[in-house]
Amino acid sequence: MVEFFACQPQDKVAFNEDVDGIFAPWDHELSPGCALAVIHKGEVVYTKGYGMADLEHGIPITPESVFYIGSVSKQFVATALVLLEEEGKLSLDDNIREYIPELPDYGHPISIRHLIHHTSGFRDNLTLWELSGRSMIDDIPEDEIFALICRQQGLNFIPGVDFSYSNTCYFLMSMIIERVSGQNLRAYAEERIFSPLGMKHSQFNDDNHRIIKNRAFGYTQLAEDSIGNLIMRFDLVGSGGLYSSVKDLYLWDQNFYHNQLGKRGQTLIEQLQTNGKYSNGEEVNYAFAMINGEYRGLRTIHHTGSMGGYRSMYLRFPNEQFSVIILGNIDNLDPLNRAYEVASIFLKDKLSPEKEVMSTSDEPETSQNQSDYPETELNKFVGSYHSPELNATYHLEIAQNQKNILMQTIKQKPVILHISGSNILSDNTYKLDFNKNYQTFNMNYAGTSGIIFKKVAYSTLNE
Incomplete structure (x- = not known):
């Protein structure tokens, strides 16, 4: 296990105070909060817990606290499929009905690659579940949601021509992993990813009765001074399902620079970070569950996660070998903006001037037609x-x-x-x-x- 280093910037007191200030609204014994890890060139230069992992029992968050990380899980699922292709057990260009023949034939082949890059056209299974009148944070039987997927008579679009983020894709990917490898996602990821990297506190939890040591529980902000317990029984894996800590994700982060998985060294990492393509050859701005971008002149790779009261953000600046990992247990945390605020403190001398404040939503405010109708x-x-x-x-x-x-x-x-x-x-x-x-x-x-x-x-x- 790699040790956590005490190395700080020269002006570490000022840096630490600035970072702590970002999370001050959650850093007290009456609030949930988050765990933070800041990584630079192989060292954790700052790590801390803010707020409480369990309000009922007064347990504070630490870097060892284990959180549900939502859609940040997806990059591990995509990695598993890349490893299976390396083993010669499948091709990412295979038609998914070769492995899941129960799916309807929509008249156009859907490949594993379409699933990875969200260009399949599949409707989102969790949205469908809620539209059917049920909550996604409650127990969702795997056979029932698979039947719901199979009942869909159409796609959002012809596979390969458009992008629509769909949790269905990664749920189906977990099914393919199980049918091809003979192991469920939990077992395959443990054997091929977590164990080789020493990630001893990470697991795909496919059974909501399982005890998870050091788990932080999820909460919701009911009002300005009111916190509610947001109990989650969700245990589907693929689109999410991974529980982990910032200490374990540090080990995952370092694997991007010194790959220990599979047999192809950094070639595998380059593949994971490469954007997909539409049928016309244009790039999809989505790699293997990683989003390539830019922040104030520096290249970034990131993904967020959200489910129930849990919120997560994994942000990398690969050229600087700098990363920010935030795992939270309160639904008003907004870890995406918090991560960029942290990065702006540590990378202030490398960032170009800030042009505008980032927003967590790309949807503009719209006004509704309130005209009277007979x-x-x-x-x-x-x-x-x-x-x-x-x-x-x-x-x-x-x-x-x-x-x-x-x-x-x-x-x-x-x-x-x-x-x-x-x-x-x-x-x-x-x-x-x-x-x-x-x-x-x-x-x-x-x-x-x-x-x-x-x-x-x-x-x-x-x-």
Whole structure:
């Protein structure tokens, strides 16, 4: 096991105070928080825990605390498939139906490579799960969500022509790993990745009954002075599922500079960091679950993670051999911006002048059409609509203000929709596009498009 070094910059007191200031809002015994590791040229130059891992028992966060790291898990899944290709057990260009024949034939081949770079067109399985009226942080039986995927009658687009981030892709990748290797993802990653690198506190948790030593629990900010426990029973692996610590991720970080996995040395690392391509040969801005970018003149590679109360960010500046790892257990942490703030302190002499403040959202604020519509116009949308793909029924009725439509389904909060066209209802996330006689509509939501609903009798609402 590599030791953690005490090396600091020459003006270490000022550096440390500036870094600690970033996390001050969470650094007390009444708040969850995060663990931080700052790495430069093979050494951890600063590492610390802020806030509490377990509020009920008064356990503070330390660099040894273990967190659910969300979609940062994906790069380990992509690495596993690259290792299987190196072993000659598959090709990334194989049609995925060679390994998962239960999937529908959509008329266009979908390759493993399409899955890796999110160019498959698959609708997001976790979005579909929530649209079906169930919570993604509760227990999700693997067979049920796989059946949900297989019920989808269409894709968002022809494979290879567009990009849409989809957790379905990495869930299916975990299935391929198991069917090809004969080991589930948990066992394969332990044997081929974690054990060789000495990552003794990392695991894909595919059983929510399992005890995880030093686990930090997830929380939600209910109000300014109110924290809520956000208990998570989610145990699907592939799209997420990895529990780890900043100390273990330091070992993963160092492998990018001195690769110990597989047989190809740095060639494997170069592959993992290479962007995918669309069918027309243009680059996809997504490598093997890593996003290539630039921050104030310096090259970056990063990925974020989020599930329940957990938030994570793994940011690398490869040319400087500098990294920031933040693993948190409170949903208002915003680790992406926090990581760049930390990097700006340590790399201030190398960064170009800051142009604008970063935002965690690329979605612009939009205003909804609040025009009044006669009741006869609103009545066209009223009724119950069923989706066989989701196995869920949505009920639409006129809202109390007599201006909008209220959309409801079992176990979900009602949503207010506005008329934004002669046959379209929408808000900032949903868009329902009705046919001319208002008997069917296609739903678009959060990158999932074309889900078909048909009008049914009110009595068929889910109970």
